[in-house]
Amino acid sequence: MKAIVVTDQAAGMAGVKLMERPEPQAAINDVVVQIHASGFTGDELSWPSTWTDRVGRDRTPSIPGHELAGVVTALGYGTTGLSIGQRVFGLTDWYRDGTLAEYVAVEARNLVALPGDVDFTVGAALVMPGLTAWQGLFEHGRLRAGQSVLVHGAAGVVGSMATQLAREAGAYVIGAGRAAGWKTSAKSIWFSMSSAATSGSGLRA
Ligand SMILES: NC(=O)c1ccc[n+]([C@@H]2O[C@H](COP(=O)([O-])OP(=O)(O)OC[C@H]3O[C@@H](n4cnc5c(N)ncnc54)[C@H](OP(=O)(O)O)[C@@H]3O)[C@@H](O)[C@H]2O)c1
Numbered sequence: 001m002k003a004i005v006v007t008d009q010a011a012g013m014a015g016v017k018l019m020e021r022p023e024p025q026a027a028i029n030d031v032v033v034q035i036h037a038s039g040f041t042g043d044e045l046s047w048p049s050t051w052t053d054r055v056g057r058d059r060t061p062s063i064p065g066h067e068l069a070g071v072v073t074a075l076g077y078g079t080t081g082l083s084i085g086q087r088v089f090g091l092t093d094w095y096r097d098g099t100l101a102e103y104v105a106v107e108a109r110n111l112v113a114l115p116g117d118v119d120f121t122v123g124a125a126l127v128m129p130g131l132t133a134w135q136g137l138f139e140h141g142r143l144r145a146g147q148s149v150l151v152h153g154a155a156g157v158v159g160s161m162a163t164q165l166a167r168e169a170g171a172y173v174i175g176a177g178r179a180a181g182w183k184t185s186a187k188s189i190w191f192s193m194s195s196a197a198t199s200g201s202g203l204r205a
Contacts, residue, residue, distance in 0.1 A: 039067030145170030
């Protein structure tokens with residue numbers, strides 16, 4: 001299969017190459033997914049997990065990218081909960097080959113069904129910011145219905161996810177940011193700010 005591969009940490013982005021790699025096999029509890037859309041985080045090439053396994057051994061050549069949306073093509077022995085042909089999206093383990101490839105082997109527990117009316121590109125794009133927002137609000141923040149939350153950078157990728165998740169949970173959202181064009185449909189109080197001073201505020205429905 002075709003894959004984006006890195007072998008030399010010192011080379012940075014110049015070391016990113018398109019290569020032929022063997023198609024992955026599904027281990028116990030894995031599925032193989034044919035990738036339709038993939039996400040790559042800007043600083044992944046600086047993560048230790050891109051270069052070594054969990055005990056610090058070199059694992060290059062490695063395939064970056066950990067967000068994905070695609071279709072299940074194979075099930076590992078004992079894998080339950082997903083089926084061949086199912087549309088899925090999710091995140092792959094940082095220490096395993098990633099999603100900038102035609103196929104990836106991924107633990108089934110790291111995937112969920114992608115609804116038929118959600119594009120693959122949308123599915124792959126919302127995983128990381130959605131999880132970031134979720135953890136900030138509900139795992140670290142323990143936000144509950146009726147509480148208020150201030151979302152900085154609320155028009156950004158993580159901020160817009162945080163705004164929508166908080167509203168869905170019944171919380172009140174105060175959003176702060178610089179953006180002129182707000183994309184959220186949630187009811188929110190917004191403040192338009194520069195780093196030096198507040199330049200505007202209002203109420204959006
Ligand atoms: N995206 C992810 O999956 C992810 C995961 C983990 C952590 N993070 C971290 O979460 C943070 C936000 O990431 P993001 O992906 O949501 O970025 P983003 O889409 O670029 O959003 C950043 C937001 O912050 C606003 N902003 C920037 N400078 C500002 C300033 N001086 N005053 C007020 N607002 C300002 C931007 O406003 P404008 O729209 O006007 O530029 C934008 O709305 C970053 O620190 C990132 O490293 C992101």
